[in-house]
Amino acid sequence: MLSMSFLITVFWYCRRLYSFLAQLLKRWSNYLQRKLIKNRSVLEEVDLLGYSAREWREETKQAKHMREAYNELFQNYHIKYLRQVRKDNYCVLRAVLFQIFSQGIPFPSWMRERDILKLPEKLLYSQGCNWIQQYSFGPESYTGPNAFGKLRKCMETLKTNWAEISGTKDHEERGNMCNALFSDESKEHKLYEAIKFIMLYEVVEAYEQMKNRDEPLPHLFSLLFARDTSSDPLSFMMNHLNAIGDSGCLDQVELFLLGYLLEVKIRIYRLHRFNTEGFQVNCPDEYRREWNEISLLTEDDRYYHIPVIRT
Incomplete structure (x- = not known):
């Protein structure tokens, strides 16, 4: 008992x-x-017109213009939803990379042919660009001799996460991986700095080709080098790239470069340019038919969100 x-x-x-x-x-x-x-720096989908009504509920001329632009997207472009993206100076890189990862888009062809982990070493030693010690990692404005090691860690983070996520075929699992990655600020920033560095590397390569007259370059490089502030790779880094993530974002020619090096067609809906020829632009304007397409939505050419198309 x-x-x-x-x-x-x-x-x-x-x-x-x-x-x-x-x-x-x-x-x-x-x-x-x-x-x-x-x-999370990229939020879940919300209803496009509901978002428009909340954000632009005043009866000002600008608010009416924006509501009309959103309605145009809904009625004629089959955009029914929106994913809000954190508004900081990494915003456009975040919106682009999130879509590449969530869609399972693989490495661009040139990246599959070479080891991107060796790019910092190649730039520093093979091409003698010791000025990359002046590279800025977003708000971290000066790293000096540590720049090389930090860049390599950024490239490792990009390569590892891109390979892992693009290799995941299950859509739901890939989405969960993206949500986790884009909730980790430290990893996120490494991804964006890696992309910035790849942009710099591509500009150095193009500049050498231009000097040696090896072969014709895409039109975007003519636009980039024609600017007084980016007439060579060093000025491009100091005046443009170093500001990204800190005090500045990407100009249109840098969006052209971004689409070119990632081999994606970036379609941008610019709501403040509604009823003009600049309402919709493609970056780059010269692209290959086989490239994947991603979309961005901006109200001011500074901060970007992700439009979601439903047919």
Whole structure:
């Protein structure tokens, strides 16, 4: 009798313990989920017209113009939803990379043919560009001799995450991986700095070809080198790239360069240019038919969101 009573007591305490642990696990899971959502830099889809009505509810001329532009996207471009992107100076890089990863777009062809981890070393030693010590990592304005090591870590982060996510065929699993990655600010920033460096590397390569007259360059490089502020790779880095992530974002010619090196056609809907020829632009304007397409939406050419098309 004593033994049975003891077993009942043990069973009762085990049930209480199990219930307590289950509640604790549920609370911890809810906490992590809330934290993940709070830290997420690309939010879930929201209704496009509902977003427009909330953001531009005044009766000013500008607000009416914006509501008309959003309605145009909904009615004639089959854009029904919107994913909001964190508004900082990495915004456009974030919107582009998120779509590349979430769609499972593979490495561009040139990146599959060479090891991108060796690009910082090649630029520094083979091409003698020791001025990359003046490279700025977003808000971190000067790193000096540490620039090479930091760049390599950024390239490793980009290569590892891109390969892992693009190799995941299940759409839902790939989406969960993207949500986790774009909730980790440290990893995110490494991705963007890697892309910035690849842009710099591509400009150095193009500049050498231009000097040696090796072969005709895409039109975007003529536009880039024609600017007084980016007439050579060093001025391009100092006056443009170093500001990205800190005090500036990408100009249109840099968006051309971004699409070119990632081998994606970036279609941009510029709502403030509604009813003009500049309402929709493609970056670059010269692209190959086999390239994947991604879309951006901007109200001011500074901050970008992700339009979601439903046919």
